[in-house]
Amino acid sequence: MLEIRRLSTTQPDFREQLDRLTAWESGAEHRVEQAVAEILEQVRSRGDAALLEYSRRFDRLEVASVAELEVPAEALRAAFEELPGEQRVALEEAARRVRAYHARQKSESWEYQEADGTVLGQQVTALDRVGIYVPGGKAAYPSSVLMNAIPAKVAGVPELIMMVPAPDGELNPMVLAAAHLAGVDRVFRLGGAQAVAALAYGSETVPAVDKITGPGNAYVAEAKRQVFGRVGIDMVAGPSEILVVCDGQTDPDWIAMDLFSQAEHDQDAKAWLVCPDPYYLDQVQASMERLLPQMERSEIIRESLNRHGALICVRDLAEAEEVANRIAPEHLELSIAEPEKFAQRVRHAGAIFLGRYTPEALGDYCAGPNHVLPTSATARFASPLGVYDFQKRTSIIHCSPAGGAALGRVADVLARGEGLEAHARSARLRVEAEERS
Structure with a gap:
């Protein structure tokens, strides 16, 4: 049974309920913090020996050296060349679009001379070495490889190290193919907090990096938080989230599936629909009830929607704007007649998807803009991952x-x-x- 909650702006405690629903879940549980701190210290002090121990314990990998956990470049190339034609074409097209979009973000050095001959300027340089983490436990994410690696390479990063967990030694061919296509230099079959530790501190085999990007589970996120300062990080990301604003004129099946597209990530994902028509909210809920049994990840979707989802009734679209800016969502989908006008008044969102024919899923894979976005209302002050995250700016004074x-x-x-x-x-x-x- 789907028990998604209903909210209305006419309720006297609406803001309090909305804030509880969208609250930033700050920090990890104490047990996670302690476990991560122990792993980081072990890798920092024992290097390869600790990495081998954790690989045996968590991924059931029995190898004699960390060098055996590195995936050869030939294997990456072979994975790409052996992809089924349809997958290869799709991956190439996604990579092309992501690269074209991010090429426009690249900053260049500049300077100017004052009347007395003094020269002031800014020197832009790429980071020397970057590590990217790609999840590989519950699912495989070749799209995450493209979204993290391509902006780094566009920025000019000369060395890119990728960590991907490989339980029982299994790796997804599309992930390896994406690494080849995006120009990743080295790939290690390492996951979890130990992979973050290896990137932050280095070991006998794994080189230390200057910045770590990419999503992961609670242990990976906590590890990134703890090593920040030693290295840079992109963000400590919370669960995926989507806010759909609809005027009630879109096929309710479409909206139901758009909400499912984020809810299926995991049980902590958040999916919300805002609409001024209460009868349309009924229609969307009916669509969800009918379509949910057809979903392969139906139980995950159901738990996500029951725990964190909401159908929110507003008086009008002007009030929907207020709700959207208060939530500051990771993904904001505007399935309305005049989305451009609405978007101009949005101050806080990671990415905005305009119109009935722009589902958020296109942004996850192939539209071009980055899908690494600020979550949990951090869009109030943070931005999508981009080329600028892999460049440094140095002031010049002469x-x-x-x-x-x-x-x-x-x-x-x-x-x-x-x-x-x-x-x-x-x-x-x-x-x-x-x-x-």
């Missing part, structure tokens, strides 16, 4: 003698105001040198 003197007079005054004499005198020396010349 003073002419006249410029050094002009800035030195300003810095002298400000430094003395802060009580930092050495700063003031350092600046003043350039002033005096210019005055003597």
